[in-house]
Amino acid sequence: MPKNQIKTIPLLPLRGLLVYPSVVLHLDVGRDKSVEALEKVMLDDQKIFLVAQKEMATEDPGPDDIYKIGTISTVKQMLKLPNGTFRILAEGEHRGRIQSYSNTDGFFEANVEIIEEDQTIDLETEALMRSTLDQFSNYINLSRKITAETLATVQDIEEPGRLADVIAYHLPLKNKEKQKLLETLDIKERLRELIGILSNEQEVLGLEQKIGQRVKKSMERTQKEYYLREQMKAIQKELGDKETKEDEIGSLREKIEGSAMPEKVKETALKELARYEKIPQSSAESGVIRNYIDWLLQLPWDHETEDNLDIRHAEETMNKAHYGLDKVKERVLEYLSVQTLTKSLNGPILCLVGPPGVGKTSLARSVAESLNRHFVRISLGGVRDEAEIRGHRRTYVGAMPGRIIQGMKKAGTINPVFLLDEIDKMSNDFRGDPAAALLEVLDPEQNNVFSDHYIEEPYDLSKVMFITTANNAQTIPGPLLDRMELLSIAGYTELEKLHIAMEHLIPKQVKKHGLKKNQFRVKEEAVLFLIRSYTREAGVRSLERAVASLCRKVAKLIVTGEKKSVTLTSKMIEKLLGKPTFRQNEAETEDQVGVATGLAYTPYGGTTLFIEVSTSKGKGRLTLTGKLGDVMKESAQAALSYVRSRADDLNISANFSETTDIHIHVPEGATPKDGPSAGITMATAIVSALTGRPVKKEVGMTGEITLRGRVLPIGGLKEKTLSAHRAGLKTIIIPKDNENDLEDIPESVRKELTFIKASHLDEVLKHALGGEKIESEKL
Template sequence: MADRKEFIVPLLPLRGLLVYPTMVLHLDVGRDKSVQALEKAMVEDHLIFLTTQKDVSLDEPGEDDIYKMGTLTKVKQMLKLPNGTIRVLVEGLNRAEIISVSDHETYFSAKVEVYEDSAEKEIEHQALMRTLLDYFEQYIKMSKKISAETFSATSDIEEPGRLADIIASHLPLKQKEKQEILETIDVRKRLSRVIEIINNEREVLNLEKKIGQRVKRSMERTQKEYYLREQMKAIQKELGDKEGKTGEIADLTEKIEKAGMPEHIQAAAFRELDRYEKVPASSAESAVIRNYIEWLAALPWSNSTKDDLDIHKAETILNSEHFGLEKVKERVLEYLAVQQLTNSLKGPILCLAGPPGVGKTSLAKSIATSMNRNFVRISLGGVRDESEIRGHRRTYVGAMPGRIIQGMRKAGTINPVFLLDEVDKMSSDFRGDPSSAMLEVLDPEQNHNFSDHYIEETYDLSKVMFIATANNLATIPGPLRDRMEIITISGYTEIEKLHIAKDHLLPRQLKDHGLKKAQLQIKDDAMLRIIRYYTREAGVRSLERQLASICRKTAKIIVSGEKKRVIISDGGVEDFLGKTIYHYGQAELEDQVGVATGLAYTTVGGDTLQIEVSLSPGKGKLVLTGKLGDVMKESAQAAFSYVRSKAAELNIETDFNEKYDIHIHVPEGAVPKDGPSAGITMATALISALTGRPIRREVGMTGEITLRGRVLPIGGLKEKSLSAHRAGLTKIICPKDNEKDIDDIPESVRNELEFVLVSHVDEVIQHALLEGESK
């Protein structure tokens, strides 16, 4: 056990420093009380007690701010420095513990109990000393921060406690750990604790070494990669500054390989990729090549959807989404049937021609749904640049593919249903004729090798089902029209409109306006009244607008709490839509002289028009009014000449052309009218005016006239028949050569109309004029 003695000595607190017994070191002292304590020690026996502050930030520590255990030291030397501080050389003597502290105002003194290590050497002490020295030697070798001379000097120490203190002073310990060793009085425990600490330090050094080696290897690898990368950049810079393209090229290579291109297209793509590698990144051509490669990789080359060839299912879908349109549905089902048998038929090219609002675009969507194909639509209305179809050549800034290739990329498959909307509204100017560029797209014999100016490589469009829509076939160039299978969609009959309104339009409007089916009911007679008196169109768009108006007013009624349910019958339509807009029924309320009902074809369907003839005394002047076109004026001249040549046979005064001025007028003079089909109508009205025989009010007529009175065929008989049916006519006089067109007219209309086929004006007069003169 250690021996104990008591001393009263000056006290000097240390900041962040600890002195072990037998240690000799220099201290710099600057605080007043510390300086006074040193001077007091120098005056007496040079002994001073050194202890460590718990908090190094305190300038004037108290008794509670210092550790109780410290070191009794002897001041060997004291030197005043120019800056006012004092440098002293001290030698640690023994461990000492504070018993009490006295404050002398200028300095502190402490009564301390001194502990001296036992001089006895036990066998266990020797074993611990050997272990400690062994560990210390290994630590020195691993640390390389302590010189070999230090180990030599330390190995000569024979006192166990001193050895533990000296070795502990050389270890990189925290302040608390150093204080812990200082407070360990028992030599054996002190040796064991230092061995434990040095052993931990060795393990830490081992880990640091391993980490260092790992970091070194990583750094070496990183440096090597960096060196190689820099070399590569230097080489690439010499070859054309391809810096930063390595990752992009790998990405583009993967895209090309996954695109499923034909071999020759893939070879072209890789050639462009090779060019891209060599072109400097700063060059404008670099972006052009990259964009081109990405377009090639994004196009569908082999990806396709599997056609659903179930005819019954397709028919059910088409019937559920569209009422009527039997001819179009039949053509789609025929295609599916042949595809099921052959599985190799080229995609058909259909052109749905008809007035606006008859469902051409929505029908194309339904066809795609019924066939389980992707649907893509492009609008050609107003396109006047040929490059819109074929694309721009890559030499131009901002070049890009044409709309066909863009549509195929959007579709994502090689066999979509591709809608070319408003194909009749393309025009041409100095930039080229887009309708001519469409010839290759819509030619089944050529479109398997379609060439886009931007893509350059051929692209197969043969599996695409093209559907074009048009309002007016007359504006489509002949060669383009010849490449398409024209399917005419005429206007709907009243019965068809009634079904469409009930099954499609009204449910959709109810949903859009947040109404339930039970909240609004429109009876059939009311729906027919809306169709007859508030719309006059071939399609159903105006009808849908009227139904939307009714839904809005119904919503207001229900929200305001007036009613919970609205039922509209025939008499209640005016309360919602106001006064009737159009007149419906007979074209004329009574048989009249000089007023004939003609049938006309317009881009929005058929229409009826009244042709009026009046006579007034004069000298045979023929006046034509009603904004008539040249062809219609010529028809009037031809009718007039025919009547003059046949005056005697028709019981007309042969000199009527010298006695009367004849005025032919077609009402609605603000609307342009033209066409040859009013020839027999004008002739009939002229004969009626000259003979005084009334014209049957239920008769409508159409046909071109010659000077010999022959009746020539006309177009648009179906649309004209539908307009006659809407106007309430019951008999239609038409050219005999148009007999083949009667089958295209819906059966419900055919059953209510009487068709009179004529080849000469004499037959027209027989069916159109009443016997006897009008009163």
């Protein structure tokens, strides 16, 4: 072709690549305009002008988006792919410069000046070519990504311009750098540029090898992740970038120095931070130290809420959330009053003891609300590992602080109300005694320097208000019990349950089930029927479940259109819930011989206990059944020994112990039973069976018996009395020494019961046995 010839050629913009003269490569073409240009090319002389666009992201480039200099190429092959695009094989021939565009509608067509190169070789050009080949050979040796065959091919090239273009094509350069070489028309200048690029690439490759060797020395062959991290660090170091870990350490140091930690704790934190800085980030210990520093930073050290010590406000808050429990509320208010005067919480830890469902946990929450303190609750039920309280030492895998420190972190203040729930259900095994660990927590003389195994530094718990709950105080270890003041919540009377249901449970469940007040109405007598016939408990948890069940059934009636509103009566409740679960009165319907009603205490409240005695001809053998504990068996033996010693006075044959077998049974044999308070009940049942005199059906009794017939005091009188009231008993025989405990029983219950205070079994038999002594039936 003549020099500087201008030719009109279809133009194909390239994204992300460009073509050098003397280079053959495949291109995928998919844009509509580009496909039209190809169709034009294949119909003509197969010449096309390949030129790079300036921005790869430009989808529809215009004349201003395309470089001026490109490569005039010949399309050798064109193949349509299944996805609709075309793959062409193009060979670059000459550089070209766009002079003007002859067509921009549809595909581009440009007037291109063909740039011919002077391939004359003088001494300087020869020297530049040799230098370029030497540099390229060194680059191949370092890179190992270009084959030796490529080097051999390049060495056979004699034209300096073509040599530069082929080498540039094989280098991993950015498009802008490749375009710059394409636009360098002076061959000598192009070779000089290429020598500089090859020299720079060799330095980069040498640095990569240096980094790889440095990393290889400090890593294990199997730790691929470790290798990548070390390589990243080495690269950042060579580039002079500030390491990410240094930023993190600087941030942690600022947080530690600006925190409210005690000075000694702050020194420990800074010391651990210095260790963290020296340890490789991929080390397992690095994570342990980082986690420890986080815990120190997240714990509250001086932040506390301001107490609301308005006693009237506290009383209103507790009354709003709970009905009844007057003595417990009064004790809490006394406790708060002392704190108001002393400005200190150094006092006994309150322990709320009572059956499930009586409101122990919610009462503690009300105390927190009345004081305007944060509330934290942890359950100790089933805890048997000391580490659950004190935490694990950091030497163990997966170590973490104990529940106390975790609770303080959750509270976010140093003076929350901290509830330790179910403290009576802890146990111990080979992993330690968690109850012993709690001694330091609950002892006001020690808890200002509480030590957690994980934190290791002393933590001040003296401003925390601890409240504990338990179902049964007898299972709380003695030393722990000694540090607490027991507040007994025995249970609710029917009247109290009625008020709780009307004022709290029913409104709560109506709202929870999406009902409106006018859609769900209930009368007081219906609630009493629900309490008596479908629940039998000390608390109100089963009652709330029964109310929830009624709400669900009423909701179904309303949604299906059967009812627009429901007013619950006793008949309606029976229709919705089925037949009553319990008889209204548990007491016997008539006087029975050999059957006495005792009163027992369980962790779930008081209950009635029927003791049955039968006699038969035999040799004086005593049989005990009903899964009785050792103490209860001993009470039965003591009762029988007393009856033997008083046989004449009780009008019983003196030799009955030689001719009569006695069988004592307590029903509900699957339930374990133990305790001394059934002594007088067993003695009464034995006398009734031997004399034939029935036991009055309305009488219940509780008390321990001695061999001399003395009646000793018992515990849990309030709970037992409430159970007797629920069962429909009218008279209760109690030890005379328990007379003072009657003050704890609600007045509404005391009015409906007759209390017989007995100090000897003779008094018990006098009030418990009915009918005349039958001489003819004397054994």
